[in-house]
Amino acid sequence: MDVKGWHFELIPFGSGRRICLGSSFALEVMQLILASIIHGFEFQHASNEQIDMTESSGLVNHKTSPLELLVAPRLLPHVYGFLA
Structure with a gap:
């Protein structure tokens, strides 16, 4: 799905002359943020049953x-530097 304003089911950044200037940057940074979160934390379901x-x-x-997960850092806090 195109999020840049041509498919009108989803228009998160507007369209036409008033489209968001930072949309390309936001889409690229979102991948980096999601990868950092997945890499930095372990996610576990609260129980062993199916979701x-x-x-x-x-x-x-x-x-x-609701989806309830237990989130724990993968490494010790002093390794991250900013958490300690």
Whole structure:
């Protein structure tokens, strides 16, 4: 899906003459931020059961049950420098 304003199902950065100037930068930095979070932390489900992915009906599809995860840093805090 094109997020730069040509497909009108999703227009996060506007379109036309008033499109966001930082949209290209934001899309590139989002990949870096997501990769840093995934690399820096371990994610575990609170219990050992399967994650319920059923959706509620309506204008916007939401999960019927919230996703609860346990997040822990992969390394010791002093390694990150800014956390200590």
